[in-house]
Amino acid sequence: MPQQQRRGPGGRSLPFATGRGAVIVGSLAVLPLATACSGGADRVDGGAKPSEVSAAPAAGVVAPAKVEVIAGLTGCKATIRIEAEQLRQGLCHTPKADYLITTFPEEKYKETWLDSASVYGGKYLVGSRWVVSAKPEMLESFRTKLGGTVRQLRGMGPTPSSP
Structure with a gap:
């Protein structure tokens, strides 16, 4: 069954208002937030001294884990x-x-x-x-x-x- 196009203000069609398009738009909205996060290098950490290397070749995991x-x-x-x-x-x-x-x-x-x-x-x-x-x-x-x-x-x- 064909999907009906939704109409926005002024009668314009909204191709991304439903289904897969909404997911794509939502993903694109979150992407800048995810990539903008830094490792906290600009924050004052109360005397914490991080080690020089922070790579984890064995883990291969960069996301927060359980x-x-x-x-x-x-x-x-x-x-x-x-x-x-x-x-x-x-x-x-x-x-x-x-x-x-x-x-x-x-x-x-x-x-x-x-x-x-x-x-x-x-x-x-x-x-x-x-x-x-x-x-x-x-x-x-x-x-x-x-x-x-x-x-x-x-x-x-x-x-x-x-x-």
């Missing part, structure tokens, strides 16, 4: 500890170490989490809407599998070299 996907790439099956609106967190238990994988539905929740974690200091592997908390010596091997950057967060209070 806890289970990240866990699989690191060689474990995560046990979900937190299932909340702002984050999901899974615990990985391996012979080498235990570590946490935290994912976020939006980048702003990840940044809030990192701001809170900066009170404690330490190193974290940080990607697009995810963070891995592990022993510092494990983060570099995870980075080669997952991508992301290793961030050193400044803690509050005295440091070991303080009198």
